[in-house]
Each structure stands twice: as structure tokens, then as C-alpha cells.
Amino acid sequence: MSTVPTRKRNRRGEGGKLREEIIDAALALLDEHGDERAVTLRSVARQVGIAAPSIYPHFPDQPAIMLAVVHREMDRLADELRAAADAAEGPRPRLFAVCHAYLDLAHTRPSRYRIMFGGLWMPTLGTSSITEEDMDSLGAAALQVLVDVLDECVRAGEATSDSLFSDAVALWLGLHGLAHQRAVVRKFPWPDDIAERVIGGLARLRPPG
Structure with missing residues (x-):
């Protein structure tokens, strides 16, 4: 059973930092695979080291990340x-x-x-x-x-x-x-x-x- 990589929690008021990390992760996946289909909520979450539901307060879906x-x-x-x-x-x-x-x-x-x-x-x-x-x-x-x-x-x-x-x-x-x-x-x-x-x-x- 796969597990989500651990990630140090942001301090209070640093929610914007996680949003930028999500964008960074999407760009890294795009650079690696050259295909937007590699950018999914699950793959981005793995790249950042968070659970996929943690993305929703920042982006409602994959197109919003893109x-x-x-x-x-x-x-x-x-x-x-x-x-x-x-x-x-x-x-x-x-x-x-x-x-x-x-x-x-x-x-x-x-x-x-x-x-x-x-x-x-x-x-x-x-x-x-x-x-x-x-x-x-x-x-x-x-x-x-x-x-x-x-x-x-x-x-x-x-x-x-x-x-x-x-x-x-x-x-x-x-x-x-x-x-x-x-x-x-x-x-x-x-x-x-x-x-x-x-x-x-x-x-x-x-x-x-």
C-alpha cells in the first residue's frame, strides 16, 4: 500500500505557500513528462507530499491548477x-x-x-x-x-x-x-x-x- 510522503506543515497564515508549491509540482510534472495528462490531483499531491484533498482549498480541480x-x-x-x-x-x-x-x-x-x-x-x-x-x-x-x-x-x-x-x-x-x-x-x-x-x-x- 502506497503512502503519501510526509511534508512539514505550513505555519498559520502560510496557506499561500502551499498554493505555490502545488503550482511548482505541476510544472515539475509537466517538464518531466511533457504532457498535461501527467498533471493530476493525485500526482501533484504525491509530488508535494500531501493528501489529494489538501489541494481543494486552493484549487477546485485539475484545470484550475493548469x-x-x-x-x-x-x-x-x-x-x-x-x-x-x-x-x-x-x-x-x-x-x-x-x-x-x-x-x-x-x-x-x-x-x-x-x-x-x-x-x-x-x-x-x-x-x-x-x-x-x-x-x-x-x-x-x-x-x-x-x-x-x-x-x-x-x-x-x-x-x-x-x-x-x-x-x-x-x-x-x-x-x-x-x-x-x-x-x-x-x-x-x-x-x-x-x-x-x-x-x-x-x-x-x-x-x-
Whole structure:
């Protein structure tokens, strides 16, 4: 008969710590198995070292855990894109740095990327605790980083966008398409500058002076 690993109880007022540990456990299972089906209430409970019912005060079901995972990774993406922008100097280099940071995430954390954008996880609304409103803001902060760096390029006269939001969305879709195709068509002879071509074209950059 299997037993639940022992875990030191949180002190009073530390319930939020257990919630974060549950998300950590779900991410660890996702990284290990590359499949959201490995993330169940039982497997997460074993990973944390608690009984499965201890999850319910924090998450009503498995989709709620997965939504928390996606929210955390979206926040991480936005933070990494901002950091990439801050580390570069000049509007054009900041735009390219942000776009390459996005592509790097897709390459280095493929399971997490597929959960965020690749359709590996998509809740069925109405059959779980997740509502349409829960999904509305996903990715908004990361998209805003793209809007901001594109705006810098326009203000500097390096891009011709007349609709920042629309062109930022188009750029995001182009980056996602490139990331996806690189992952599934690995033998294709990708041009060395394909990312630069995609970024430059969709961001409507002027040729370098």
C-alpha cells in the first residue's frame, strides 16, 4: 500500500505557500513528462507530499491548477521580454532582443511553451471551474511589451506601423508560427536569418540606414 510522503506543515497564515508549491509540482510534472495528462490531483499531491484533498482549498480541480501554471508562465514570459528589452540599447535592438527572447523560450522550454500557446492545454469551458473571463487576460502583459518596443521603433522613424496593436499581434503570430515550425519540422533547411526576416517584415521596419 502506497503512502503519501510526509511534508512539514505550513505555519498559520502560510496557506499561500502551499498554493505555490502545488503550482511548482505541476510544472515539475509537466517538464518531466511533457504532457498535461501527467498533471493530476493525485500526482501533484504525491509530488508535494500531501493528501489529494489538501489541494481543494486552493484549487477546485485539475484545470484550475493548469490555469495557474499558464498564468505563472505568462507572467514569466512578460518579465523575460522586459528584461531583454532593458538589456539592449536603441529601439531596433530592443525589438529584436524581445523577439529573440520569445523564440528562445519556445526552444528551451518546449513543454511549457506548448501549454501556453501550442494547444496542448485548452480547458473546456462549462465543464470545469474555469470561465471565459479567466482566459481573457492571458498573454496581455507580454503582448504589451511587443507593442511598447514597436512603438519605440515608430517614434525613432525605424518602423512604419500605423496600428501598433495590430502589427504587434501580427508579429506575435509570426513568431509563434516560426517557433512552432522549427519544433515540428526540424530537418528543414531554415535560412540563418529567417528570424530577422520575419521580425523585420511583420514589424514593418525600414531598411537599416
